[in-house]
Amino acid sequence: MSDTGKIINKISSYMPRLGLSALILCLASGIVLVFYYRPMGNVFQNVEEITTLVPYGWFFRQLHYGSGQLFTILMLLHTLDHFLRKRYRIYLFKEWVLLIFSLCLCFFVLFTGFVLKGDKEGFFAGQIFMNILEAIPFIGGSVSKLFIVPGDSFFFLPYLYHCFFLPILIIYLIRDHIREWFPNQRFLLIGTAGLFLYAIFVRPAIDIPPEASVAMIQGPWFFLGVQTLLKFLPVLLAGLIIPGLFVGCLLILPVIKTDSPTRDHRGRIAYVGENGLHYLLVVALCFYGFLTLRAAIWGP
Amino acid sequence: MERRGFIKKGLSWLAYIFGAAALAYPVFLFMSFRKIRKKTVVFHPDEQLAAANFKEGIYLIKKGTDFNALSARCTHLGCTLNFDAVSQQFKCPCHGSLFAISGKWVSGPARKDLMSIPVETEANGDMEVEFEI
Numbered sequence: 001m002s003d004t005g006k007i008i009n010k011i012s013s014y015m016p017r018l019g020l021s022a023l024i025l026c027l028a029s030g031i032v033l034v035f036y037y038r039p040m041g042n043v044f045q046n047v048e049e050i051t052t053l054v055p056y057g058w059f060f061r062q063l064h065y066g067s068g069q070l071f072t073i074l075m076l077l078h079t080l081d082h083f084l085r086k087r088y089r090i091y092l093f094k095e096w097v098l099l100i101f102s103l104c105l106c107f108f109v110l111f112t113g114f115v116l117k118g119d120k121e122g123f124f125a126g127q128i129f130m131n132i133l134e135a136i137p138f139i140g141g142s143v144s145k146l147f148i149v150p151g152d153s154f155f156f157l158p159y160l161y162h163c164f165f166l167p168i169l170i171i172y173l174i175r176d177h178i179r180e181w182f183p184n185q186r187f188l189l190i191g192t193a194g195l196f197l198y199a200i201f202v203r204p205a206i207d208i209p210p211e212a213s214v215a216m217i218q219g220p221w222f223f224l225g226v227q228t229l230l231k232f233l234p235v236l237l238a239g240l241i242i243p244g245l246f247v248g249c250l251l252i253l254p255v256i257k258t259d260s261p262t263r264d265h266r267g268r269i270a271y272v273g274e275n276g277l278h279y280l281l282v283v284a285l286c287f288y289g290f291l292t293l294r295a296a297i298w299g300p
Numbered sequence: 301m302e303r304r305g306f307i308k309k310g311l312s313w314l315a316y317i318f319g320a321a322a323l324a325y326p327v328f329l330f331m332s333f334r335k336i337r338k339k340t341v342v343f344h345p346d347e348q349l350a351a352a353n354f355k356e357g358i359y360l361i362k363k364g365t366d367f368n369a370l371s372a373r374c375t376h377l378g379c380t381l382n383f384d385a386v387s388q389q390f391k392c393p394c395h396g397s398l399f400a401i402s403g404k405w406v407s408g409p410a411r412k413d414l415m416s417i418p419v420e421t422e423a424n425g426d427m428e429v430e431f432e433i
Contacts, residue, residue, distance in 0.1 A: 235409075
């Protein structure tokens with residue numbers, strides 16, 4: 001194996017281990033924050049009190065934010081690494097589905113965290129999410145109420161998902177997958193040191209009060225592409241069908257895996273199908289990356 | 301698999317599916333139930349002076365001596381609209397939809413006009429707007 005190959009393999013093996021350390025820190029800092037955070041009443045004021053009034057609140061908030069982001073980004077890179085090097089072939093279909101589903105849940109946890117800030121951005125993100133779900137024909141109104149409801153308890157269901165349902169479900173789904181990396185004290189130490197430094201030296205972004213009037217609102221970084229699509233395409237298509245199709249195509253990759261083109265007709269079709277789908281997903285990812293970058297620079 | 305075995309297996313699967321649905325249906329109805337509540341926003345006389353007065357998700361629009369109320373929710377995905385006094389238009393900060401001061405859709409992804417809400421005038425000059433949340 002070439003030197004570059006060895007380095008790539010090393011980075012590949014470091015990413016999930018470091019990610020797991022971030023997950024431990026995220027859960028620990030989340031447990032601390034739960035003692036002061038309240039999802040009812042004036043949530044924005046509650047979050048501002050955590051940041052400015054409660055001793056070390058700014059530190060725990062930033063540690064929770066940084067570790068959650070790091071865990072999800074590393075899991076995304078870990079999945080991308082497997083996807084680009086076609087290493088999904090080593091997984092059973094069921095295993096691959098569970099892992100991709102867990103990654104989607106990780107993003108949903110980040111999203112609920114973004115909503116729970118209780119500021120204008122968070123409130124609007126929740127509102128948009130609720131309206132996208134309501135756009136589902138026939139059952140949309142009922143489905144949206146399983147995740148978020150307008151009124152005084154707007155933040156309550158996202159809170160339940162963020163603090164209880166999703167973390168438990170994610171850990172349950174990836175329990176076998178993470179067993180071989182856990183625990184690794186070296187990575188835990190490096191991760192803790194890095195994230196502590198981040199939490200100490202990087203101040204939280206300024207939150208926009210819910211009653212403030214601002215010209216433009218941006219969603220979380222991973223939904224900037226969807227926010228741009230929502231501007232130009234119908235809600236159902238941009239908010240659910242396109243992201244759903246992407247995830248669906250990613251899920252079926254191990255089903256049509258082939259090692260090399262065989263001489264028979266079916267083998268050739270499978271080979272073309274797998275490679276075609278793989279490149280299609282690469283193009284879709286690049287396009288989404290472009291939309292995200294465009295929205296981050298010039299606004300959605 | 302023999303035909304009898306296939307039918308037996310199919311029937312047992314059907315029983316499982318119906319059983320699960322019978323259990324899931326009341327759970328789904330319980331979880332997705334929400335009581336429709338009404339909210340009243342009162343605009344006192346000193347809150348009725350501008351062309352578009354905003355309070356708790358409602359815009360009270362003044363047109364001469366007449367008033368009408370509009371929901372401040374964008375009809376696209378529900379973000380609260382900003383009023384631009386220069387262009388006399390409402391603008392959505394999330395996806396850029398524009399509405400005229402009358403509530404009519406002008407441009408952007410929203411397509412539908414803003415929801416108009418009846419206004420009641422009280423004897424003391426207060427304007428009451430009641431709407432469902």
